Amino acid sequence: MPPPPSGYPPYQGTAAPKKKRGLLIAAIALVVIMVLCVGGGVVAFLTLRNAETGEGAKEPAIAVDEFLTAVYKDRDASKAADRVCAASRDDEKIAAKVAEVQKYAAAHQNPRFRWTTPKVDNQTGDRATVSTRITMTTSDEKVADQDLRFTVVQKTGWWVCEVA
Structure with a gap:
């Protein structure tokens, strides 16, 4: 007969947490979209601030x-x-x-x-x-x-x- 177990059972370790890749990809996409929107807003402002207002002369x-x-x-x-x-x-x-x-x-x-x-x-x-x-x-x-x-x-x- 086998000897009775002594002490604690051998350490099995905990299962590694699953990586949440979907959340990481969504966060990166959100950051890219924000950068594009802010960059586009800045470009539009710089372009339109020198826009002609009103109508110039015909000749x-x-x-x-x-x-x-x-x-x-x-x-x-x-x-x-x-x-x-x-x-x-x-x-x-x-x-x-x-x-x-x-x-x-x-x-x-x-x-x-x-x-x-x-x-x-x-x-x-x-x-x-x-x-x-x-x-x-x-x-x-x-x-x-x-x-x-x-x-x-x-x-x-x-x-x-x-x-x-």
Whole structure:
């Protein structure tokens, strides 16, 4: 007969816990989806923050004329900014330019600004170069001329993007 068991039975060990792969895969998929959504939101924000709002001018020369009217006749920085493409729209710089025109006008007797009809010098697709000559005359017969060249782009109409 076999000897009676002494002490404890031999250690059998516990069964290894089953790995929960389904839960791990679901967690990884959720993290990937979250990263894509957040990344997509950031890209959309960066893309749309410079989007043109409103409608630009129907022609490049009209965009330049409207911009010049806002700066030199109306002396309205907000109206001028409404004619500038989003990529170049800097409200502080535009306001500074309008203030410069106002200061210049205040230093002279009854100044009047006029310009030649803006002329499209070069147009390729959605980009055009427009030139004009601005003339300021005063009641005491002083005259000053300035030649300007504008880069105008088409997005939702034509917008002034650069003045040189």
